[in-house]
Amino acid sequence: MPLLPEPLDRLAAEFARLPGVGPKTAQRFALQVVGWSVDASRGLERALADVRDGVGRCPTCGFIAPTGELCAVCRQSGRDTGLVCVVAGPTDVLAIERSGGYRGLYHVLGGTLSPIDGVGPEALNLDRLEARVRESGVREVIVATDADVEGEATAAYLAERLQPTGVSLTRPAHGLPVGGELAYADERTVAQALTGRLPV
Amino acid sequence: MPLLPEPLDRLAAEFARLPGVGPKTAQRFALQVVGWSVDASRGLERALADVRDGVGRCPTCGFIAPTGELCAVCRQSGRDTGLVCVVAGPTDVLAIERSGGYRGLYHVLGGTLSPIDGVGPEALNLDRLEARVRESGVREVIVATDADVEGEATAAYLAERLQPTGVSLTRPAHGLPVGGELAYADERTVAQALTGRLPV
Numbered sequence: 013m014p015l016l017p018e019p020l021d022r023l024a025a026e027f028a029r030l031p032g033v034g035p036k037t038a039q040r041f042a043l044q045v046v047g048w049s050v051d052a053s054r055g056l057e058r059a060l061a062d063v064r065d066g067v068g069r070c071p072t073c074g075f076i077a078p079t080g081e082l083c084a085v086c087r088q089s090g091r092d093t094g095l096v097c098v099v100a101g102p103t104d105v106l107a108i109e110r111s112g113g114y115r116g117l118y119h120v121l122g123g124t125l126s127p128i129d130g131v132g133p134e135a136l137n138l139d140r141l142e143a144r145v146r147e148s149g150v151r152e153v154i155v156a157t158d159a160d161v162e163g164e165a166t167a168a169y170l171a172e173r174l175q176p177t178g179v180s181l182t183r184p185a186h187g188l189p190v191g192g193e194l195a196y197a198d199e200r201t202v203a204q205a206l207t208g209r210l211p212v
Numbered sequence: 213m214p215l216l217p218e219p220l221d222r223l224a225a226e227f228a229r230l231p232g233v234g235p236k237t238a239q240r241f242a243l244q245v246v247g248w249s250v251d252a253s254r255g256l257e258r259a260l261a262d263v264r265d266g267v268g269r270c271p272t273c274g275f276i277a278p279t280g281e282l283c284a285v286c287r288q289s290g291r292d293t294g295l296v297c298v299v300a301g302p303t304d305v306l307a308i309e310r311s312g313g314y315r316g317l318y319h320v321l322g323g324t325l326s327p328i329d330g331v332g333p334e335a336l337n338l339d340r341l342e343a344r345v346r347e348s349g350v351r352e353v354i355v356a357t358d359a360d361v362e363g364e365a366t367a368a369y370l371a372e373r374l375q376p377t378g379v380s381l382t383r384p385a386h387g388l389p390v391g392g393e394l395a396y397a398d399e400r401t402v403a404q405a406l407t408g409r410l411p412v
Contacts, residue, residue, distance in 0.1 A: 015284050015285070015305070015309055016276055016284070016306075017266065017276065017277065019259060019263045020263055020267050020276060022262065023259040023260060023262070023263045026255055026256040027256075029248075029252065029256075030241045030244060031244050037232070040231055040232075040303070043276065043301075043302050044231050045260065045263055045264075046267050046268070046269070046302075047322075048264075050264060052229065053263070053264040055226055056227075056229075056260060057257050057260045059222045059223040059225075059226045060253055060257045060260075061253075061257055062219035062222070063220055063223045063242065063245055063246060063253070064248075064253040064257075066217065066219050067217045067219050067220050067246050069246070076216055076217065076220060076246055077217065078217045084214065084216070085215070102243050102246075103239075106215060109215055122247075
């Protein structure tokens with residue numbers, strides 16, 4: 013006979029689908045929920061339903077947006093619509109917006125190329141990007157995918173695919189973190205910072 | 213203007229009430245949910261509602277049980293009803309049951325005494341324990357709270373409170389982990405293992 017009621021095991025299995033949540037953590041979440049008040053549990057259920065019904069992806073750039081509407085960035089006036097920064101996911105948009113140093117638009121791929129995990133070009137938001145570049149007067153695409161194997165492969169693929177459009181393609185500069193100390197930077201970052209050195 | 217739709221921030225705030233989930237992780241969970249299918253989201257909502265309506269605490273021992281029913285341990289025939297093991301939470305019951313070496317019943321306190329966090333005796337499932345000991349023919353109570361400050365304080369409080377009932381009170385043995393090496397055990401464990409040494 014199982015020790016725990018079936019709904020509890022099922023709730024743990026549902027929690028285990030969240031990123032980085034293993035079976036042990038999922039069970040801890042589910043046991044915690046048993047201790048919640050009815051209102052607390054209803055609060056999470058309602059928030060889930062509201063996100064399911066009311067939140068989706070921006071039809072232009074793929075960032076998080078109210079269902080069927082443009083996202084907050086695409087709606088904002090005063091943005092440089094000729095500049096598009098391509099990122100893997102919505103958290104990258106949040107990070108760049110926090111920096112306050114970017115006034116262009118975004119394009120969220122929804123992942124990076126990873127043949128090992130079966131993520132090919134068709135799984136990413138790429139057709140829409142090509143259409144934007146061809147039809148919306150984009151003059152520069154900044155490819156801001158991460159500097160890991162998948163991110164670099166995605167950047168290389170994008171460069172090849174967008175080359176016929178004649179758009180200018182750039183990558184963010186790699187180098188020493190602002191405020192960081194040379195002695196504590198990793199070797200590849202130091203090498204990139206020296207290769208990409210600028211006149212004072 | 214906020215970058216993310218209001219329901220997404222609200223969902224993140226709800227996730228942040230799970231144990232060990234900070235604001236960053238909660239936002240990652242919420243963003244993940246946006247990518248889920250309608251069925252996947254509904255699955256979590258339904259599991260939450262089913263736990264809210266169908267899962268509660270055992271009226272006898274405080275372990276997880278179907279609402280209004282005895283838990284799987286209390287319902288099981290062949291258990292030694294004269295032996296009660298007191299633990300802080302339901303995960304302790306699961307750990308002891310996994311060991312396969314215990315055939316008595318349990319009593320789940322729902323926490324440990326912690327004056328700093330405002331957890332006094334009235335916040336724990338103690339009245340019910342005292343009633344069980346007085347009324348249900350319990351001959352031995354094993355106090356299996358953790359060997360940290362709160363666990364030891366809870367054990368001391370319990371000993372004082374149950375002493376008038378004349379029940380036998382024990383603590384699980386502390387010592388070297390089975391299969392563990394002496395050289396890698398911490399000092400307090402080694403000291404406890406030597407103090408509690410047994411004839412070969």
